[in-house]
Amino acid sequence: MEGKSTIVTRLVLPGMLNDQGILFGGNLLKWMDEAAYIAAKRFVSMRLVTVSVEKVKFHRPLYQGEILELCCYVKRTGNVLLEVEVKVSSECKQAAEKMLAAKGIFKFAAVDECNRPVRISTSADCIAQPV
Numbered sequence: 001m002e003g004k005s006t007i008v009t010r011l012v013l014p015g016m017l018n019d020q021g022i023l024f025g026g027n028l029l030k031w032m033d034e035a036a037y038i039a040a041k042r043f044v045s046m047r048l049v050t051v052s053v054e055k056v057k058f059h060r061p062l063y064q065g066e067i068l069e070l071c072c073y074v075k076r077t078g079n080v081l082l083e084v085e086v087k088v089s090s091e092c093k094q095a096a097e098k099m100l101a102a103k104g105i106f107k108f109a110a111v112d113e114c115n116r117p118v119r120i121s122t123s124a125d126c127i128a129q130p131v
Contacts, residue, residue: 005073006039012066023062028088028102029053031070036084036106039072044082044120048108051081056104060090067091069098075105080117082108 008031016027033050040048062068069089076083084106089098110120 004042005071006035006042008035008038008070008072010068010070012062012064012068014064017064021063023066025058028058028062028068029056029104031068032056032086032088032102032104033106035070035072036086037108039074039084040082040106040108043074043077044110046110046118046120047112048082049111049115050106051109052107054105054107056102058102059100062090062101068101077120079119080109082110082120084108 010031012023016023018024033053037048037050067090069091070086071089072084072086074082075085086102086104086106087100088102090101091098110118112118
C-alpha cells in the first residue's frame with residue numbers, strides 16, 4: 001500500500017557544517033527522520049515512534065547554500081509497523097538539475113499513550129486496537 005508523498009525543503013546553513021565545510025551526516029539523518037515521521041503521521045493520524053533506520057546511503061556531500069528536497073512516501077504498512085522511504089535531492093549552486101544526495105528507509109510503530117504497540121488503522125473513524 002502506497003501513500004501520498006510528503007516533501008520537506010531544507011537549506012544547508014553554515015552552522016550545520018563540519019570542519020571540512022560539508023553538512024554533518026547526523027543533521028541529514030535527523031531531517032530524514034522528521035520528514036518520514038510527517039509522511040507516516042499524515043498517512044495514519046496515530047501516535048508513532050521511530051523503531052529503525054535502514055539502508056541509509058549518502059550519495060554525495062552537501063555544502064552550504066544547497067537547497068535540499070526530502071521526498072517521502074509510505075512504502076508499506078503492517079499490523080503495527082509503517083515503512084517510509086526517504087529520498088533526498090539537492091539543488092547545487094553550479095548545476096540547475098537536482099541530484100540524488102541520500103536515501104533510506106525509516107520504520108515507525110503505532111503506539112498507545114503508554115507506548116505499547118497498537119494495530120495500525122488507516123481509517124480516521126477507527127480507534128487503535130492493542131496488539
